[in-house]
Amino acid sequence: MSEDGQGARVRIRRVDAIPVALPLKKAVVMAGERIECSRNLLVRIEADDGRVGWGEASVAPQMTGDLLPGMVCAVREWLAPLLVGQPISARGALARRVERALVGNTGAKCAVDMALADLHGQVLGVPLCDLLGGALRDDLLPMYLLGNPRIEDDIAEAQRELAAGWRFFKLKIGIKDPREEAEAAIEVRRCLGPDVALCADANTGMTFADARLFAQRAEPAGLMFIEQPLPGDDFDGMAALAKVCPVPLNGDESIGSIADLVMLHRMGAIQGANVKTIKLGGVGPAARAMTTCESLGLSINLACKVAESSIAAAAVAHLGSVAPNLDWGLNVTQHYLAEDVCDTPVPIVRGNLRRPDGAGLGVTVSEARVERFRVRD
Numbered sequence: 001m002s003e004d005g006q007g008a009r010v011r012i013r014r015v016d017a018i019p020v021a022l023p024l025k026k027a028v029v030m031a032g033e034r035i036e037c038s039r040n041l042l043v044r045i046e047a048d049d050g051r052v053g054w055g056e057a058s059v060a061p062q063m064t065g066d067l068l069p070g071m072v073c074a075v076r077e078w079l080a081p082l083l084v085g086q087p088i089s090a091r092g093a094l095a096r097r098v099e100r101a102l103v104g105n106t107g108a109k110c111a112v113d114m115a116l117a118d119l120h121g122q123v124l125g126v127p128l129c130d131l132l133g134g135a136l137r138d139d140l141l142p143m144y145l146l147g148n149p150r151i152e153d154d155i156a157e158a159q160r161e162l163a164a165g166w167r168f169f170k171l172k173i174g175i176k177d178p179r180e181e182a183e184a185a186i187e188v189r190r191c192l193g194p195d196v197a198l199c200a201d202a203n204t205g206m207t208f209a210d211a212r213l214f215a216q217r218a219e220p221a222g223l224m225f226i227e228q229p230l231p232g233d234d235f236d237g238m239a240a241l242a243k244v245c246p247v248p249l250n251g252d253e254s255i256g257s258i259a260d261l262v263m264l265h266r267m268g269a270i271q272g273a274n275v276k277t278i279k280l281g282g283v284g285p286a287a288r289a290m291t292t293c294e295s296l297g298l299s300i301n302l303a304c305k306v307a308e309s310s311i312a313a314a315a316v317a318h319l320g321s322v323a324p325n326l327d328w329g330l331n332v333t334q335h336y337l338a339e340d341v342c343d344t345p346v347p348i349v350r351g352n353l354r355r356p357d358g359a360g361l362g363v364t365v366s367e368a369r370v371e372r373f374r375v376r377d
């Protein structure tokens with residue numbers, strides 16, 4: 001019997017929501033948040049033929065508002081009952097049901113949608129990028145995040161990672177005085193040379209005046225974009241800033257849905273969008289958001305949240321491979337973790353992210369490690 005023939009009969013046996021705390025190699029500091037240990041939800045979907053699909057979503061108190069207990073509850077009490085006993089061949093309809101079951105809760109929906117996609121790909125014997133229409137590119141150049149409290153440490157780290165092959169860097173701003181941050185950006189640019197992509201992310205931490213001052217002073221740094229200088233709900237402020245800012249603006253915390261993307265574009269508030277599975281509710285919605293970006297002429301920056309493991313990194317690698325454009329790069333975060341939950345972490349070789357080539361996400365999760373990092377609830 002063919003894989004397809006078998007797949008038609010495979011049903012979902014159980015759905016587990018597993019809260020984990022994954023230690024980072026070192027703390028990442030950004031406006032409004034300091035992360036030493038990443039609290040993530042893993043979703044494990046087991047089929048009646050023994051195959052297991054995995055999905056992941058990080059908590060994001062400052063972005064989606066999702067916290068572990070709420071994510072766990074959303075999966076156990078609302079989403080899992082929609083799936084148990086259903087055939088995985090109905091994934092499209094199941095994903096739609098998950099999307100509409102609850103308002104918000106995009107983190108929980110994301111982990112479920114990702115696990116469904118992983119399992120479906122495994123049952124059909126095809127990689128996720130093929131389920132999403134087929135890869136357009138194999139070369140994926142991730143950004144390296146510089147988030148040290150001291151500029152000297154950012155410079156030293158940038159030099160080290162440049163030598164290791166990284167070609168995209170992102171600075172965390174919105175923490176100190178904007179003049180100081182602009183000078184730091186110029187110094188980092190000097191260290192990187194003119195051919196390496198550099199951008200800055202304020203994580204909503206700036207006022208209008210500070211953002212304008214930073215953008216003007218940092219002009220010699222040749223930033224590709226400034227991400228989310230103003231609060232997520234300040235669409236008017238972003239639109240006004242875009243008119244006077246010499247650097248293109250990227251929306252991140254402002255974008256929780258495709259409707260947000262369309263509205264921000266209509267207002268002239270962004271020139272590109274940070275697309276995250278946790279904000280949009282999974283790989284399917286993220287793929288639709290990227291298609292919307294292409295239609296609107298927006299640049300795309302595809303990203304994991306600090307710090308998701310190789311489960312989410314694999315999803316982003318597959319999404320990045322099918323993105324209509326990826327001109328503002330991608331961020332993965334598995335390399336910030338002291339230990340991954342996957343047997344073979346998604347590798348970054350000479351600054352190039354390798355897409356796993358197995359079926360589904362293409363990663364093998366160590367259940368023993370998941371148990372070790374499990375947060376007892």
Ligand SMILES: [Mg+2]
Binds near residue numbers: 201203228252253274
């Ligand atoms: Mg951001």
